Amino acid sequence: MSQFDNVSVIxxxxxxxxxxxxxxxxxxxxxxxxxxxxxxxxSLTFNTGAPEIMxxxxxxxxxxxxxxxxxxxxxxxxSFNVPGNSSFQIETLxxxxxxxxxx
Numbered sequence: 001m002s003q004f005d006n007v008s009v010i011x012x013x014x015x016x017x018x019x020x021x022x023x024x025x026x027x028x029x030x031x032x033x034x035x036x037x038x039x040x041x042x043s044l045t046f047n048t049g050a051p052e053i054m055x056x057x058x059x060x061x062x063x064x065x066x067x068x069x070x071x072x073x074x075x076x077x078x079s080f081n082v083p084g085n086s087s088f089q090i091e092t093l094x095x096x097x098x099x100x101x102x103x
Contacts, residue, residue, distance in 0.1 A: 039096040051103040058097035
């Protein structure tokens with residue numbers, strides 16, 4: 001799916017890590033929420049409240065989930081799951097274009 005139809009978008013951007021991650025919140029009629037954004041090349045740690053699915057639209061990254069020893073690499077067309085009340089480290093190897101799906 002290349003677009004979301006019949007949604008509301010929160011105009012104020014979500015800016016994290018001194019501007020290294022910028023997204024916008026998209027609200028759906030059924031109550032679900034997603035964020036659409038970019039992460040500039042960097043190494044960051046995110047904390048989660050709800051479970052998330054990070055869908056990579058463009059770019060490449062390496063991810064280490066909390067409690068896991070190894071790193072996994074992801075590129076365009078791939079996604080990874082992050083449990084709720086957890087965290088993950090992400091190293092973006094180039095500009096990362098993503099959608100975060102919240103459960």
